[in-house]
Amino acid sequence: MTADVGFLRDLVLAPGPSGFEQPVQQVVRERVASRADPETDVLGNVTATINPGATPQIVVAGHADQIxxxxxxxxxxxxxxxxxxxxxxxxxxxxxxxxxxxxxxxxxxxxxxxxxxxxxxxxxxxxxxxxxxxxxxxxxxxxxxxxxxxxxxxxxxGPHFVEFAGGIVAGCALDDRCGVYVAVRALEIYADAPGSAALTLLSTVQEESRYMGAHVQARRGQPDCMIVVDADFATDQPEVEPRRVGGTLVLGGGPGLARGGCSNPRLFALFEEVAASAGIPVQIKATPGDTQTDSEYLQTAGAGTAALNLGLPMRYMHSPHEVAQLDDLEAAARLVAAVARRLGEVFEPGVFIPRA
Ligand SMILES: [Zn+2]
Missing domain, CATH: 2.40.30.40 (Peptidase M42, domain 2)
Incomplete structure:
Protein backbone atom coordinates (compact mmCIF):
# COMPACT_ATOMS: atom_id res chain seq x y z
CA MET A 1 0.00 0.00 0.00
CA THR A 2 1.63 3.25 -1.06
CA ALA A 3 1.10 6.54 0.72
CA ASP A 4 -0.93 9.29 -0.91
CA VAL A 5 1.55 12.12 -0.59
CA GLY A 6 -0.68 14.46 -2.61
CA PHE A 7 -3.46 14.12 -0.03
CA LEU A 8 -1.05 14.88 2.81
CA ARG A 9 0.19 17.91 0.88
CA ASP A 10 -3.40 19.15 0.42
CA LEU A 11 -4.00 18.77 4.17
CA VAL A 12 -0.76 20.57 5.08
CA LEU A 13 -1.20 23.48 2.71
CA ALA A 14 -4.79 24.19 3.84
CA PRO A 15 -4.55 26.77 6.63
CA GLY A 16 -6.18 25.94 9.99
CA PRO A 17 -5.00 27.62 13.19
CA SER A 18 -7.18 26.63 16.17
CA GLY A 19 -10.61 28.19 15.74
CA PHE A 20 -10.11 28.68 11.99
CA GLU A 21 -9.96 25.08 10.76
CA GLN A 22 -12.63 24.96 8.07
CA PRO A 23 -10.26 25.06 5.03
CA VAL A 24 -8.71 21.85 6.39
CA GLN A 25 -12.07 20.32 7.24
CA GLN A 26 -13.24 21.03 3.68
CA VAL A 27 -10.32 18.94 2.35
CA VAL A 28 -11.44 16.15 4.72
CA ARG A 29 -15.13 16.38 3.76
CA GLU A 30 -14.37 16.28 0.04
CA ARG A 31 -11.99 13.36 0.45
CA VAL A 32 -14.38 11.10 2.42
CA ALA A 33 -17.62 12.05 0.63
CA SER A 34 -17.43 9.14 -1.84
CA ARG A 35 -17.39 6.60 1.01
CA ALA A 36 -19.39 8.15 3.87
CA ASP A 37 -21.60 11.14 4.65
CA PRO A 38 -19.48 13.74 6.45
CA GLU A 39 -21.13 15.73 9.25
CA THR A 40 -19.89 18.97 10.80
CA ASP A 41 -20.89 20.05 14.33
CA VAL A 42 -21.28 23.58 15.63
CA LEU A 43 -17.63 23.84 16.71
CA GLY A 44 -16.40 22.53 13.35
CA ASN A 45 -15.52 18.93 14.22
CA VAL A 46 -16.02 16.64 11.20
CA THR A 47 -17.18 13.03 11.48
CA ALA A 48 -17.87 10.34 8.86
CA THR A 49 -18.84 6.73 9.54
CA ILE A 50 -18.54 3.41 7.73
CA ASN A 51 -21.32 1.01 8.83
CA PRO A 52 -23.30 3.62 10.82
CA GLY A 53 -25.45 2.04 13.53
CA ALA A 54 -23.33 -1.11 13.78
CA THR A 55 -21.68 -2.42 16.97
CA PRO A 56 -19.02 -1.95 18.21
CA GLN A 57 -18.52 1.73 17.51
CA ILE A 58 -14.90 2.69 16.97
CA VAL A 59 -13.69 6.26 16.51
CA VAL A 60 -10.33 7.23 15.03
CA ALA A 61 -9.42 10.85 15.66
CA GLY A 62 -6.82 13.37 14.53
CA HIS A 63 -6.86 17.11 15.11
CA ALA A 64 -7.30 19.43 12.14
CA ASP A 65 -5.94 22.56 13.78
CA GLN A 66 -2.39 23.87 13.95
CA ILE A 67 -0.58 26.42 16.06
CA GLY A 158 4.42 30.43 5.28
CA PRO A 159 2.99 27.25 3.71
CA HIS A 160 5.65 24.62 3.16
CA PHE A 161 5.68 20.96 2.17
CA VAL A 162 8.55 19.00 0.60
CA GLU A 163 9.26 15.32 0.09
CA PHE A 164 12.79 14.34 1.06
CA ALA A 165 14.25 11.00 0.05
CA GLY A 166 12.84 7.70 1.30
CA GLY A 167 9.35 8.86 2.13
CA ILE A 168 10.46 11.45 4.66
CA VAL A 169 8.49 14.68 4.38
CA ALA A 170 8.90 18.14 5.88
CA GLY A 171 6.28 20.80 6.29
CA CYS A 172 4.30 23.05 8.53
CA ALA A 173 1.36 21.65 10.49
CA LEU A 174 2.38 18.00 10.12
CA ASP A 175 1.20 18.06 13.77
CA ASP A 176 -1.49 16.96 13.30
CA ARG A 177 -2.39 16.80 9.63
CA CYS A 178 -0.50 13.50 9.77
CA GLY A 179 -3.06 12.30 12.33
CA VAL A 180 -5.95 13.48 10.17
CA TYR A 181 -4.32 11.73 7.21
CA VAL A 182 -4.11 8.48 9.22
CA ALA A 183 -7.74 8.75 10.32
CA VAL A 184 -8.96 9.34 6.75
CA ARG A 185 -6.74 6.62 5.26
CA ALA A 186 -7.90 4.17 7.98
CA LEU A 187 -11.50 4.91 7.01
CA GLU A 188 -10.70 4.31 3.33
CA ILE A 189 -8.79 1.07 3.93
CA TYR A 190 -11.60 -0.17 6.16
CA ALA A 191 -14.29 0.87 3.66
CA ASP A 192 -12.57 -1.15 0.93
CA ALA A 193 -12.62 -4.33 3.08
CA PRO A 194 -15.06 -3.64 5.91
CA GLY A 195 -15.76 -5.76 8.96
CA SER A 196 -18.92 -5.67 11.05
CA ALA A 197 -17.88 -2.76 13.32
CA ALA A 198 -18.80 0.88 12.74
CA LEU A 199 -15.69 2.98 12.15
CA THR A 200 -15.97 6.76 12.51
CA LEU A 201 -13.42 9.29 11.35
CA LEU A 202 -13.22 12.27 13.72
CA SER A 203 -11.29 15.37 12.68
CA THR A 204 -11.31 17.60 15.76
CA VAL A 205 -10.84 21.36 16.19
CA GLN A 206 -9.06 23.54 18.77
CA GLU A 207 -6.76 20.84 20.14
CA GLU A 208 -3.79 23.20 20.22
CA SER A 209 -5.66 25.88 22.15
CA ARG A 210 -8.18 24.39 24.55
CA TYR A 211 -9.07 20.84 23.43
CA MET A 212 -12.60 22.17 22.87
CA GLY A 213 -13.43 19.94 19.89
CA ALA A 214 -12.62 16.87 21.97
CA HIS A 215 -14.59 18.19 24.95
CA VAL A 216 -17.69 18.57 22.78
CA GLN A 217 -17.25 15.20 21.06
CA ALA A 218 -16.92 13.50 24.44
CA ARG A 219 -20.46 14.71 25.23
CA ARG A 220 -21.88 13.47 21.96
CA GLY A 221 -22.29 9.80 22.80
CA GLN A 222 -20.36 6.81 24.00
CA PRO A 223 -18.47 4.87 21.35
CA ASP A 224 -16.89 1.59 22.47
CA CYS A 225 -13.39 2.87 21.81
CA MET A 226 -11.51 5.97 20.72
CA ILE A 227 -8.20 5.81 18.87
CA VAL A 228 -6.38 9.15 19.04
CA VAL A 229 -3.64 9.75 16.47
CA ASP A 230 -1.25 12.62 17.12
CA ALA A 231 2.38 13.62 16.71
CA ASP A 232 4.90 12.32 19.24
CA PHE A 233 8.54 13.24 19.83
CA ALA A 234 10.88 11.36 17.48
CA THR A 235 14.11 10.49 19.26
CA ASP A 236 16.25 10.07 16.11
CA GLN A 237 17.21 13.74 16.13
CA PRO A 238 19.81 15.57 18.19
CA GLU A 239 18.77 16.76 21.65
CA VAL A 240 15.71 14.55 22.17
CA GLU A 241 16.73 11.87 24.64
CA PRO A 242 14.65 8.65 24.85
CA ARG A 243 14.95 8.57 28.64
CA ARG A 244 13.21 11.95 28.87
CA VAL A 245 10.29 11.22 26.50
CA GLY A 246 9.12 7.74 27.44
CA GLY A 247 11.42 5.70 25.24
CA THR A 248 12.72 5.39 21.72
CA LEU A 249 10.54 6.47 18.80
CA VAL A 250 12.20 6.62 15.39
CA LEU A 251 11.01 7.63 11.94
CA GLY A 252 10.19 4.50 9.93
CA GLY A 253 9.73 2.36 13.03
CA GLY A 254 5.94 2.49 12.87
CA PRO A 255 3.49 4.33 15.13
CA GLY A 256 4.06 4.49 18.87
CA LEU A 257 1.55 2.69 21.10
CA ALA A 258 1.19 4.73 24.27
CA ARG A 259 1.15 2.63 27.42
CA GLY A 260 -0.30 4.39 30.45
CA GLY A 261 -3.51 5.95 31.70
CA CYS A 262 -4.32 7.44 28.30
CA SER A 263 -4.58 3.95 26.79
CA ASN A 264 -6.97 1.23 27.93
CA PRO A 265 -4.81 -1.82 28.80
CA ARG A 266 -7.02 -4.36 27.03
CA LEU A 267 -7.28 -2.23 23.91
CA PHE A 268 -3.49 -1.78 24.07
CA ALA A 269 -3.06 -5.58 24.17
CA LEU A 270 -5.39 -5.96 21.18
CA PHE A 271 -3.34 -3.42 19.20
CA GLU A 272 -0.13 -5.32 19.98
CA GLU A 273 -1.70 -8.62 18.95
CA VAL A 274 -3.17 -7.29 15.69
CA ALA A 275 0.08 -5.49 14.78
CA ALA A 276 2.06 -8.70 15.31
CA SER A 277 -0.31 -10.87 13.29
CA ALA A 278 -0.52 -8.33 10.44
CA GLY A 279 3.24 -7.68 10.41
CA ILE A 280 2.79 -3.97 11.10
CA PRO A 281 5.72 -2.38 13.00
CA VAL A 282 4.91 -0.54 16.23
CA GLN A 283 6.97 1.09 18.97
CA ILE A 284 5.99 1.16 22.64
CA LYS A 285 5.96 4.51 24.44
CA ALA A 286 5.75 4.86 28.22
CA THR A 287 3.16 7.54 28.87
CA PRO A 288 2.92 8.09 32.61
CA GLY A 289 1.02 11.37 32.57
CA ASP A 290 -0.71 13.94 30.46
CA THR A 291 -0.31 13.24 26.73
CA GLN A 292 -1.28 16.83 25.83
CA THR A 293 -3.57 15.38 23.17
CA ASP A 294 -7.31 14.97 22.68
CA SER A 295 -7.19 11.51 24.27
CA GLU A 296 -7.56 12.76 27.84
CA TYR A 297 -10.88 14.31 26.90
CA LEU A 298 -12.20 11.77 24.39
CA GLN A 299 -11.84 8.96 26.94
CA THR A 300 -14.32 10.77 29.19
CA ALA A 301 -17.09 10.19 26.63
CA GLY A 302 -20.28 8.92 28.27
CA ALA A 303 -19.41 6.92 31.38
CA GLY A 304 -15.86 6.42 30.09
CA THR A 305 -14.58 5.03 26.80
CA ALA A 306 -11.60 2.79 26.07
CA ALA A 307 -8.99 4.99 24.41
CA LEU A 308 -5.70 4.26 22.70
CA ASN A 309 -3.12 6.92 21.95
CA LEU A 310 -1.20 6.35 18.73
CA GLY A 311 1.89 8.57 18.44
CA LEU A 312 3.38 9.35 15.03
CA PRO A 313 7.17 9.88 15.18
CA MET A 314 7.83 13.55 14.42
CA ARG A 315 10.93 15.76 14.53
CA TYR A 316 10.93 19.49 15.34
CA MET A 317 7.36 19.56 16.67
CA HIS A 318 5.69 22.99 16.67
CA SER A 319 8.27 24.42 14.29
CA PRO A 320 7.40 25.62 10.74
CA HIS A 321 9.23 22.60 9.32
CA GLU A 322 8.21 19.42 11.09
CA VAL A 323 9.54 16.12 9.72
CA ALA A 324 7.72 12.78 9.50
CA GLN A 325 7.81 9.51 7.56
CA LEU A 326 5.00 8.47 5.18
CA ASP A 327 5.49 4.75 5.93
CA ASP A 328 4.63 5.41 9.59
CA LEU A 329 1.37 7.07 8.56
CA GLU A 330 0.33 4.22 6.27
CA ALA A 331 1.32 1.66 8.92
CA ALA A 332 -0.84 3.48 11.47
CA ALA A 333 -3.80 3.60 9.05
CA ARG A 334 -3.52 -0.11 8.21
CA LEU A 335 -3.25 -0.94 11.92
CA VAL A 336 -6.39 1.03 12.82
CA ALA A 337 -8.35 -0.62 9.98
CA ALA A 338 -7.10 -4.08 11.03
CA VAL A 339 -8.02 -3.43 14.68
CA ALA A 340 -11.49 -2.30 13.59
CA ARG A 341 -11.99 -5.51 11.60
CA ARG A 342 -10.73 -7.63 14.50
CA LEU A 343 -12.97 -5.86 17.00
CA GLY A 344 -15.92 -6.66 14.74
CA GLU A 345 -15.10 -10.33 15.37
CA VAL A 346 -14.21 -10.38 19.06
CA PHE A 347 -16.12 -7.50 20.62
CA GLU A 348 -18.51 -8.18 23.47
CA PRO A 349 -19.81 -5.81 26.15
CA GLY A 350 -17.26 -5.38 28.92
CA VAL A 351 -14.35 -6.52 26.76
CA PHE A 352 -12.36 -3.39 27.67
CA ILE A 353 -12.95 -3.54 31.44
CA PRO A 354 -9.46 -3.98 32.94
CA ARG A 355 -8.78 -7.24 34.78
CA ALA A 356 -5.98 -8.51 36.95
ZN1 LIG B 1 -0.90 17.56 17.90
Whole structure:
Protein backbone atom coordinates (compact mmCIF):
# COMPACT_ATOMS: atom_id res chain seq x y z
CA MET A 1 0.00 0.00 0.00
CA THR A 2 1.63 3.25 -1.06
CA ALA A 3 1.10 6.54 0.72
CA ASP A 4 -0.93 9.29 -0.91
CA VAL A 5 1.55 12.12 -0.59
CA GLY A 6 -0.68 14.46 -2.61
CA PHE A 7 -3.46 14.12 -0.03
CA LEU A 8 -1.05 14.88 2.81
CA ARG A 9 0.19 17.91 0.88
CA ASP A 10 -3.40 19.15 0.42
CA LEU A 11 -4.00 18.77 4.17
CA VAL A 12 -0.76 20.57 5.08
CA LEU A 13 -1.20 23.48 2.71
CA ALA A 14 -4.79 24.19 3.84
CA PRO A 15 -4.55 26.77 6.63
CA GLY A 16 -6.18 25.94 9.99
CA PRO A 17 -5.00 27.62 13.19
CA SER A 18 -7.18 26.63 16.17
CA GLY A 19 -10.61 28.19 15.74
CA PHE A 20 -10.11 28.68 11.99
CA GLU A 21 -9.96 25.08 10.76
CA GLN A 22 -12.63 24.96 8.07
CA PRO A 23 -10.26 25.06 5.03
CA VAL A 24 -8.71 21.85 6.39
CA GLN A 25 -12.07 20.32 7.24
CA GLN A 26 -13.24 21.03 3.68
CA VAL A 27 -10.32 18.94 2.35
CA VAL A 28 -11.44 16.15 4.72
CA ARG A 29 -15.13 16.38 3.76
CA GLU A 30 -14.37 16.28 0.04
CA ARG A 31 -11.99 13.36 0.45
CA VAL A 32 -14.38 11.10 2.42
CA ALA A 33 -17.62 12.05 0.63
CA SER A 34 -17.43 9.14 -1.84
CA ARG A 35 -17.39 6.60 1.01
CA ALA A 36 -19.39 8.15 3.87
CA ASP A 37 -21.60 11.14 4.65
CA PRO A 38 -19.48 13.74 6.45
CA GLU A 39 -21.13 15.73 9.25
CA THR A 40 -19.89 18.97 10.80
CA ASP A 41 -20.89 20.05 14.33
CA VAL A 42 -21.28 23.58 15.63
CA LEU A 43 -17.63 23.84 16.71
CA GLY A 44 -16.40 22.53 13.35
CA ASN A 45 -15.52 18.93 14.22
CA VAL A 46 -16.02 16.64 11.20
CA THR A 47 -17.18 13.03 11.48
CA ALA A 48 -17.87 10.34 8.86
CA THR A 49 -18.84 6.73 9.54
CA ILE A 50 -18.54 3.41 7.73
CA ASN A 51 -21.32 1.01 8.83
CA PRO A 52 -23.30 3.62 10.82
CA GLY A 53 -25.45 2.04 13.53
CA ALA A 54 -23.33 -1.11 13.78
CA THR A 55 -21.68 -2.42 16.97
CA PRO A 56 -19.02 -1.95 18.21
CA GLN A 57 -18.52 1.73 17.51
CA ILE A 58 -14.90 2.69 16.97
CA VAL A 59 -13.69 6.26 16.51
CA VAL A 60 -10.33 7.23 15.03
CA ALA A 61 -9.42 10.85 15.66
CA GLY A 62 -6.82 13.37 14.53
CA HIS A 63 -6.86 17.11 15.11
CA ALA A 64 -7.30 19.43 12.14
CA ASP A 65 -5.94 22.56 13.78
CA GLN A 66 -2.39 23.87 13.95
CA ILE A 67 -0.58 26.42 16.06
CA UNK A 68 -0.50 29.95 14.70
CA UNK A 69 -0.77 33.64 15.45
CA UNK A 70 -3.58 36.18 15.47
CA UNK A 71 -3.53 39.88 14.61
CA UNK A 72 -4.19 42.04 17.67
CA UNK A 73 -3.22 45.58 16.72
CA UNK A 74 -1.69 47.78 14.01
CA UNK A 75 0.53 50.77 14.88
CA UNK A 76 0.64 54.17 13.14
CA UNK A 77 3.43 53.01 10.83
CA UNK A 78 1.39 50.01 9.65
CA UNK A 79 3.30 47.34 11.57
CA UNK A 80 1.07 44.45 12.63
CA UNK A 81 1.21 43.11 16.19
CA UNK A 82 -0.05 39.67 17.19
CA UNK A 83 -0.62 37.08 19.90
CA UNK A 84 -0.06 33.36 19.67
CA UNK A 85 -2.60 30.57 19.07
CA UNK A 86 -1.40 27.48 20.91
CA UNK A 87 2.15 26.74 21.99
CA UNK A 88 4.35 28.91 19.73
CA UNK A 89 8.04 29.34 20.52
CA UNK A 90 8.79 33.11 20.33
CA UNK A 91 12.41 32.31 19.43
CA UNK A 92 11.21 30.85 16.11
CA UNK A 93 9.44 33.92 14.83
CA UNK A 94 11.91 36.71 13.98
CA UNK A 95 12.79 36.71 10.29
CA UNK A 96 10.05 34.21 9.44
CA UNK A 97 7.71 34.44 6.42
CA UNK A 98 4.08 34.39 7.55
CA UNK A 99 0.67 34.53 5.91
CA UNK A 100 -2.24 36.58 7.26
CA UNK A 101 -5.58 35.00 6.33
CA UNK A 102 -7.68 38.14 5.83
CA UNK A 103 -11.33 38.17 4.78
CA UNK A 104 -10.39 39.53 1.34
CA UNK A 105 -7.69 36.94 0.83
CA UNK A 106 -4.17 36.06 1.80
CA UNK A 107 -1.70 38.82 2.83
CA UNK A 108 1.96 37.84 2.96
CA UNK A 109 4.31 39.31 5.54
CA UNK A 110 7.52 38.81 7.46
CA UNK A 111 8.17 38.94 11.18
CA UNK A 112 10.60 41.83 11.63
CA UNK A 113 13.68 41.93 13.80
CA UNK A 114 16.53 44.18 14.84
CA UNK A 115 19.53 43.75 12.48
CA UNK A 116 22.09 41.44 14.05
CA UNK A 117 24.71 44.21 13.90
CA UNK A 118 22.65 46.27 16.32
CA UNK A 119 21.97 43.60 18.95
CA UNK A 120 23.81 44.24 22.23
CA UNK A 121 25.86 41.27 23.42
CA UNK A 122 23.72 41.02 26.56
CA UNK A 123 20.58 40.54 24.44
CA UNK A 124 21.93 37.96 22.01
CA UNK A 125 20.04 34.64 21.85
CA UNK A 126 17.09 35.99 23.82
CA UNK A 127 13.61 35.87 22.38
CA UNK A 128 11.57 39.04 22.44
CA UNK A 129 8.18 38.59 24.09
CA UNK A 130 5.45 37.81 21.54
CA UNK A 131 3.80 41.16 22.31
CA UNK A 132 7.01 42.99 21.26
CA UNK A 133 7.31 41.27 17.87
CA UNK A 134 5.67 42.59 14.70
CA UNK A 135 4.74 41.60 11.16
CA UNK A 136 5.71 43.84 8.23
CA UNK A 137 3.25 43.64 5.31
CA UNK A 138 4.73 46.61 3.46
CA UNK A 139 1.94 48.98 4.52
CA UNK A 140 2.82 52.67 4.60
CA UNK A 141 0.65 53.43 7.63
CA UNK A 142 -2.11 52.09 9.88
CA UNK A 143 -4.93 52.90 7.44
CA UNK A 144 -3.11 51.21 4.56
CA UNK A 145 -2.61 48.09 6.68
CA UNK A 146 -6.22 48.02 7.89
CA UNK A 147 -7.42 48.27 4.28
CA UNK A 148 -5.95 44.78 3.81
CA UNK A 149 -6.18 43.06 7.19
CA UNK A 150 -8.25 43.28 10.39
CA UNK A 151 -7.92 42.69 14.11
CA UNK A 152 -8.50 38.97 14.74
CA UNK A 153 -7.24 37.70 11.40
CA UNK A 154 -5.45 34.36 11.87
CA UNK A 155 -1.81 34.00 10.82
CA UNK A 156 0.19 30.91 9.88
CA UNK A 157 3.80 30.22 9.02
CA GLY A 158 4.42 30.43 5.28
CA PRO A 159 2.99 27.25 3.71
CA HIS A 160 5.65 24.62 3.16
CA PHE A 161 5.68 20.96 2.17
CA VAL A 162 8.55 19.00 0.60
CA GLU A 163 9.26 15.32 0.09
CA PHE A 164 12.79 14.34 1.06
CA ALA A 165 14.25 11.00 0.05
CA GLY A 166 12.84 7.70 1.30
CA GLY A 167 9.35 8.86 2.13
CA ILE A 168 10.46 11.45 4.66
CA VAL A 169 8.49 14.68 4.38
CA ALA A 170 8.90 18.14 5.88
CA GLY A 171 6.28 20.80 6.29
CA CYS A 172 4.30 23.05 8.53
CA ALA A 173 1.36 21.65 10.49
CA LEU A 174 2.38 18.00 10.12
CA ASP A 175 1.20 18.06 13.77
CA ASP A 176 -1.49 16.96 13.30
CA ARG A 177 -2.39 16.80 9.63
CA CYS A 178 -0.50 13.50 9.77
CA GLY A 179 -3.06 12.30 12.33
CA VAL A 180 -5.95 13.48 10.17
CA TYR A 181 -4.32 11.73 7.21
CA VAL A 182 -4.11 8.48 9.22
CA ALA A 183 -7.74 8.75 10.32
CA VAL A 184 -8.96 9.34 6.75
CA ARG A 185 -6.74 6.62 5.26
CA ALA A 186 -7.90 4.17 7.98
CA LEU A 187 -11.50 4.91 7.01
CA GLU A 188 -10.70 4.31 3.33
CA ILE A 189 -8.79 1.07 3.93
CA TYR A 190 -11.60 -0.17 6.16
CA ALA A 191 -14.29 0.87 3.66
CA ASP A 192 -12.57 -1.15 0.93
CA ALA A 193 -12.62 -4.33 3.08
CA PRO A 194 -15.06 -3.64 5.91
CA GLY A 195 -15.76 -5.76 8.96
CA SER A 196 -18.92 -5.67 11.05
CA ALA A 197 -17.88 -2.76 13.32
CA ALA A 198 -18.80 0.88 12.74
CA LEU A 199 -15.69 2.98 12.15
CA THR A 200 -15.97 6.76 12.51
CA LEU A 201 -13.42 9.29 11.35
CA LEU A 202 -13.22 12.27 13.72
CA SER A 203 -11.29 15.37 12.68
CA THR A 204 -11.31 17.60 15.76
CA VAL A 205 -10.84 21.36 16.19
CA GLN A 206 -9.06 23.54 18.77
CA GLU A 207 -6.76 20.84 20.14
CA GLU A 208 -3.79 23.20 20.22
CA SER A 209 -5.66 25.88 22.15
CA ARG A 210 -8.18 24.39 24.55
CA TYR A 211 -9.07 20.84 23.43
CA MET A 212 -12.60 22.17 22.87
CA GLY A 213 -13.43 19.94 19.89
CA ALA A 214 -12.62 16.87 21.97
CA HIS A 215 -14.59 18.19 24.95
CA VAL A 216 -17.69 18.57 22.78
CA GLN A 217 -17.25 15.20 21.06
CA ALA A 218 -16.92 13.50 24.44
CA ARG A 219 -20.46 14.71 25.23
CA ARG A 220 -21.88 13.47 21.96
CA GLY A 221 -22.29 9.80 22.80
CA GLN A 222 -20.36 6.81 24.00
CA PRO A 223 -18.47 4.87 21.35
CA ASP A 224 -16.89 1.59 22.47
CA CYS A 225 -13.39 2.87 21.81
CA MET A 226 -11.51 5.97 20.72
CA ILE A 227 -8.20 5.81 18.87
CA VAL A 228 -6.38 9.15 19.04
CA VAL A 229 -3.64 9.75 16.47
CA ASP A 230 -1.25 12.62 17.12
CA ALA A 231 2.38 13.62 16.71
CA ASP A 232 4.90 12.32 19.24
CA PHE A 233 8.54 13.24 19.83
CA ALA A 234 10.88 11.36 17.48
CA THR A 235 14.11 10.49 19.26
CA ASP A 236 16.25 10.07 16.11
CA GLN A 237 17.21 13.74 16.13
CA PRO A 238 19.81 15.57 18.19
CA GLU A 239 18.77 16.76 21.65
CA VAL A 240 15.71 14.55 22.17
CA GLU A 241 16.73 11.87 24.64
CA PRO A 242 14.65 8.65 24.85
CA ARG A 243 14.95 8.57 28.64
CA ARG A 244 13.21 11.95 28.87
CA VAL A 245 10.29 11.22 26.50
CA GLY A 246 9.12 7.74 27.44
CA GLY A 247 11.42 5.70 25.24
CA THR A 248 12.72 5.39 21.72
CA LEU A 249 10.54 6.47 18.80
CA VAL A 250 12.20 6.62 15.39
CA LEU A 251 11.01 7.63 11.94
CA GLY A 252 10.19 4.50 9.93
CA GLY A 253 9.73 2.36 13.03
CA GLY A 254 5.94 2.49 12.87
CA PRO A 255 3.49 4.33 15.13
CA GLY A 256 4.06 4.49 18.87
CA LEU A 257 1.55 2.69 21.10
CA ALA A 258 1.19 4.73 24.27
CA ARG A 259 1.15 2.63 27.42
CA GLY A 260 -0.30 4.39 30.45
CA GLY A 261 -3.51 5.95 31.70
CA CYS A 262 -4.32 7.44 28.30
CA SER A 263 -4.58 3.95 26.79
CA ASN A 264 -6.97 1.23 27.93
CA PRO A 265 -4.81 -1.82 28.80
CA ARG A 266 -7.02 -4.36 27.03
CA LEU A 267 -7.28 -2.23 23.91
CA PHE A 268 -3.49 -1.78 24.07
CA ALA A 269 -3.06 -5.58 24.17
CA LEU A 270 -5.39 -5.96 21.18
CA PHE A 271 -3.34 -3.42 19.20
CA GLU A 272 -0.13 -5.32 19.98
CA GLU A 273 -1.70 -8.62 18.95
CA VAL A 274 -3.17 -7.29 15.69
CA ALA A 275 0.08 -5.49 14.78
CA ALA A 276 2.06 -8.70 15.31
CA SER A 277 -0.31 -10.87 13.29
CA ALA A 278 -0.52 -8.33 10.44
CA GLY A 279 3.24 -7.68 10.41
CA ILE A 280 2.79 -3.97 11.10
CA PRO A 281 5.72 -2.38 13.00
CA VAL A 282 4.91 -0.54 16.23
CA GLN A 283 6.97 1.09 18.97
CA ILE A 284 5.99 1.16 22.64
CA LYS A 285 5.96 4.51 24.44
CA ALA A 286 5.75 4.86 28.22
CA THR A 287 3.16 7.54 28.87
CA PRO A 288 2.92 8.09 32.61
CA GLY A 289 1.02 11.37 32.57
CA ASP A 290 -0.71 13.94 30.46
CA THR A 291 -0.31 13.24 26.73
CA GLN A 292 -1.28 16.83 25.83
CA THR A 293 -3.57 15.38 23.17
CA ASP A 294 -7.31 14.97 22.68
CA SER A 295 -7.19 11.51 24.27
CA GLU A 296 -7.56 12.76 27.84
CA TYR A 297 -10.88 14.31 26.90
CA LEU A 298 -12.20 11.77 24.39
CA GLN A 299 -11.84 8.96 26.94
CA THR A 300 -14.32 10.77 29.19
CA ALA A 301 -17.09 10.19 26.63
CA GLY A 302 -20.28 8.92 28.27
CA ALA A 303 -19.41 6.92 31.38
CA GLY A 304 -15.86 6.42 30.09
CA THR A 305 -14.58 5.03 26.80
CA ALA A 306 -11.60 2.79 26.07
CA ALA A 307 -8.99 4.99 24.41
CA LEU A 308 -5.70 4.26 22.70
CA ASN A 309 -3.12 6.92 21.95
CA LEU A 310 -1.20 6.35 18.73
CA GLY A 311 1.89 8.57 18.44
CA LEU A 312 3.38 9.35 15.03
CA PRO A 313 7.17 9.88 15.18
CA MET A 314 7.83 13.55 14.42
CA ARG A 315 10.93 15.76 14.53
CA TYR A 316 10.93 19.49 15.34
CA MET A 317 7.36 19.56 16.67
CA HIS A 318 5.69 22.99 16.67
CA SER A 319 8.27 24.42 14.29
CA PRO A 320 7.40 25.62 10.74
CA HIS A 321 9.23 22.60 9.32
CA GLU A 322 8.21 19.42 11.09
CA VAL A 323 9.54 16.12 9.72
CA ALA A 324 7.72 12.78 9.50
CA GLN A 325 7.81 9.51 7.56
CA LEU A 326 5.00 8.47 5.18
CA ASP A 327 5.49 4.75 5.93
CA ASP A 328 4.63 5.41 9.59
CA LEU A 329 1.37 7.07 8.56
CA GLU A 330 0.33 4.22 6.27
CA ALA A 331 1.32 1.66 8.92
CA ALA A 332 -0.84 3.48 11.47
CA ALA A 333 -3.80 3.60 9.05
CA ARG A 334 -3.52 -0.11 8.21
CA LEU A 335 -3.25 -0.94 11.92
CA VAL A 336 -6.39 1.03 12.82
CA ALA A 337 -8.35 -0.62 9.98
CA ALA A 338 -7.10 -4.08 11.03
CA VAL A 339 -8.02 -3.43 14.68
CA ALA A 340 -11.49 -2.30 13.59
CA ARG A 341 -11.99 -5.51 11.60
CA ARG A 342 -10.73 -7.63 14.50
CA LEU A 343 -12.97 -5.86 17.00
CA GLY A 344 -15.92 -6.66 14.74
CA GLU A 345 -15.10 -10.33 15.37
CA VAL A 346 -14.21 -10.38 19.06
CA PHE A 347 -16.12 -7.50 20.62
CA GLU A 348 -18.51 -8.18 23.47
CA PRO A 349 -19.81 -5.81 26.15
CA GLY A 350 -17.26 -5.38 28.92
CA VAL A 351 -14.35 -6.52 26.76
CA PHE A 352 -12.36 -3.39 27.67
CA ILE A 353 -12.95 -3.54 31.44
CA PRO A 354 -9.46 -3.98 32.94
CA ARG A 355 -8.78 -7.24 34.78
CA ALA A 356 -5.98 -8.51 36.95
ZN1 LIG B 1 -0.90 17.56 17.90
Missing amino acids: GLQVTWVDDQGFVYFDKIGSVDPLLLPGRAVVIHASRGVVEGVVGKRPTHLIADADRGKAADISEQWIDIGATDRAAALARIACGDPVTF
